Amino acid sequence: MADTVPSAEPAPVAAAEPAPLPPLQPPARVLVAKPGLDGHDRGAKVVARALRDAGMEVVYTGIRQTPAMIAEAALQEDVEAVGLSILSGAHLTLVPRVFEELRARGLDDLVVWVGGIIPADDEPALRAMGVAAVFGPGTPLRTTVAFVQRAVAERRARLGRR
Amino acid sequence: MSTDALVAAALAGDRRALARLLSLLEGGGPAAAAALRALYPRGGRAHIVGLTGPAGSGKSTLIAALARQYRERGEPVGVLAIDPTSPYTGGALLGDRVRMQALAGDAGVFVRSMAVRHGHGGLALAADAACAALDAAGYTRILLETVGAGQDEVAVAGVAHTVVVVSAPGLGDEVQALKAGLLEIGDVLVVNKADRPDAEAAAAALHLLQALAPAPPWAPPIVKTCALRGEGIADLVEAIERHRAFLAASDAGGARARQRARAAALAAASAELDRRLHAAASAPCREALWEAVATRARTPLDAADALVRAVLASPPVEEPSA
Numbered sequence: 001m002a003d004t005v006p007s008a009e010p011a012p013v014a015a016a017e018p019a020p021l022p023p024l025q026p027p028a029r030v031l032v033a034k035p036g037l038d039g040h041d042r043g044a045k046v047v048a049r050a051l052r053d054a055g056m057e058v059v060y061t062g063i064r065q066t067p068a069m070i071a072e073a074a075l076q077e078d079v080e081a082v083g084l085s086i087l088s089g090a091h092l093t094l095v096p097r098v099f100e101e102l103r104a105r106g107l108d109d110l111v112v113w114v115g116g117i118i119p120a121d122d123e124p125a126l127r128a129m130g131v132a133a134v135f136g137p138g139t140p141l142r143t144t145v146a147f148v149q150r151a152v153a154e155r156r157a158r159l160g161r162r
Numbered sequence: 163m164s165t166d167a168l169v170a171a172a173l174a175g176d177r178r179a180l181a182r183l184l185s186l187l188e189g190g191g192p193a194a195a196a197a198l199r200a201l202y203p204r205g206g207r208a209h210i211v212g213l214t215g216p217a218g219s220g221k222s223t224l225i226a227a228l229a230r231q232y233r234e235r236g237e238p239v240g241v242l243a244i245d246p247t248s249p250y251t252g253g254a255l256l257g258d259r260v261r262m263q264a265l266a267g268d269a270g271v272f273v274r275s276m277a278v279r280h281g282h283g284g285l286a287l288a289a290d291a292a293c294a295a296l297d298a299a300g301y302t303r304i305l306l307e308t309v310g311a312g313q314d315e316v317a318v319a320g321v322a323h324t325v326v327v328v329s330a331p332g333l334g335d336e337v338q339a340l341k342a343g344l345l346e347i348g349d350v351l352v353v354n355k356a357d358r359p360d361a362e363a364a365a366a367a368l369h370l371l372q373a374l375a376p377a378p379p380w381a382p383p384i385v386k387t388c389a390l391r392g393e394g395i396a397d398l399v400e401a402i403e404r405h406r407a408f409l410a411a412s413d414a415g416g417a418r419a420r421q422r423a424r425a426a427a428l429a430a431a432s433a434e435l436d437r438r439l440h441a442a443a444s445a446p447c448r449e450a451l452w453e454a455v456a457t458r459a460r461t462p463l464d465a466a467d468a469l470v471r472a473v474l475a476s477p478p479v480e481e482p483s484a
Contacts, residue, residue: 023252026189027277052253057277062260069266073259076273078181106178162185 021149023055026162028152031059031079033070035094036086039063044085047115050141051083051148067094071101074110080152080162081111083144091118096129109159111151115144165193169200172299177272180299184274187291198291205297208240209406210304212322214284214344217310219330220354222261223389224398225305229265231399232303240301241265241273242293244286246309254278258307272301280433283317284308287433290321290426311344319347320425323418324405326350326398329368331360345371348382350401356386356394380408438473 032048034041041063048058059077061069074082082102086094091114102110114126115135123134133147156162163171163179168186171179187194211228213221222243229239243258254277265271274292281287285308296304308318319325327348332355345351345368353365368384383401387394409418442448451468454460 026185027252027254029185048255052248052255053251055248055251055253057247057254057256059256059259059275062263065263066266069263072266073273075178076181077256077275078185162189 028056029079030056030081031074032083033061033065034063034085035065036088036090038088050145054145067097067101070098071105075105081148084114086116099130165197169197183295184292188288201294201298205294208297208302208304210293210322212306212318212325214308214311214318215328219328220389221307221328222258225307226262226264227389227392227395231395237303238270238301240296240304243275243307244278244309247277247279278309284311284315285317316343316347324349324402328352328354330355331358331364349405351382351384353386354389357388442469442472
């Protein structure tokens with residue numbers, strides 16, 4: 001994801017990576033969104049493509065989304081998970097606003113994960129806001145894919161519906 | 163929430179319930195059938211405009227521009243944008259919202275992306291049901307975008323009242339591709355990206371093709387647009403309105419409603435038969451049949467006959483609950 005900013009420690013490449021699950025039926029429905037002003041979305045597109053190749057239906061909305069636009073897209077598209085790609089360093093400002101907008105629409109049970117240039121020191125704060133996982137530069141795609149699949153499957157089991 | 167409660171909430175203006183209802187309809191099965199039974203009598207007010215044409219012709223951008231015009235007239239707009247499903251993984255990248263950002267923040271617009279899944283002809287199986295839901299929920303103008311369509315992806319004609327076929331100059335020899343099936347279902351023909359130098363030639367080619375056709379009761383107007391700059395959109399809205407008035411004024415309106423009903427029922431019936439055929443083919447007892455065909459002891463046609471007989475003789479198979 002990061003091709004310019006040498007920041008944050010690369011996520012450890014786990015040797016005992018869990019094997020990916022077969023695609024869910026109906027397919028997992030996921031939103032990949034870029035809040036804020038950073039203007040490059042290579043990473044978001046690569047992740048969206050990997051999720052697609054794992055059998056998910058991935059809504060991609062493009063760059064420069066406001067938290068309200070992201071929450072409204074999540075609502076209209078009835079997604080189960082939202083991935084936020086943030087390279088600008090504004091994650092501690094943007095992520096709480098996305099949660100506010102989601103909650104304002106009654107969307108308080110979505111799986112939200114964050115990817116991009118996120119210093120490891122900020123991860124606990126993001127998790128405290130409700131972020132389920134943080135994937136920094138160097139995270140293998142299969143780690144992200146396995147996480148989303150599992151998290152969506154668990155959410156379905158918890159809610160008793162798709 | 164029960165299906166009845168979900169339908170009631172969606173019809174009362176709860177957008178989240180509408181979103182969940184669309185997922186339910188998309189999932190198919192008995193719950194979707196029950197929901198549609200409740201929705202169908204409540205619809206019939208909306209005008210459904212289908213937009214089809216080659217990938218990259220500008221359908222999504224045109225829909226955003228059209229939706230803005232309808233919003234200026236105070237009409238609630240529902241958008242249903244279909245994108246292709248991977249035949250290998252079942253996954254899909256639904257990217258039409260990227261071109262529709264200008265619609266964000268308007269509570270009078272509801273945009274839904276839908277993967278084509280097992281649908282044929284450039285439409286998802288649930289497209290008709292999803293339009294019925296948007297219709298019943300009060301979206302009086304529905305813009306339905308097909309997947310980037312080639313020559314015979316004409317299913318949209320069975321769902322939409324007015325079909326807009328969108329082409330663009332510079333997509334190679336795509337007027338040739340339009341000749342076969344797409345052009346025939348177009349009620350309005352659009353040459354988008356009209357700021358390109360070869361747009362005039364593309365429009366001229368369409369005029370020429372049309373001149374060769376026998377005079378129909380409705381001659382599809384050819385409209386030049388530049389969706390990105392918002393040029394020609396008012397002309398397109400007007401052409402669509404003229405077609406709507408034509409449908410209302412002529413017998414073609416009633417005939418076409420029955421045609422659409424037939425197409426919707428046939429599409430649903432073939433999808434159901436397809437599902438049962440696949441279930442029958444997956445039964446372990448058919449292995450001997452495949453072996454017989456593989457060793458050329460029987461022909462694929464004989465095996466097909468056996469499958470069809472098995473499906474017709476058996477009661478409906480319940481879908482596995484997901």
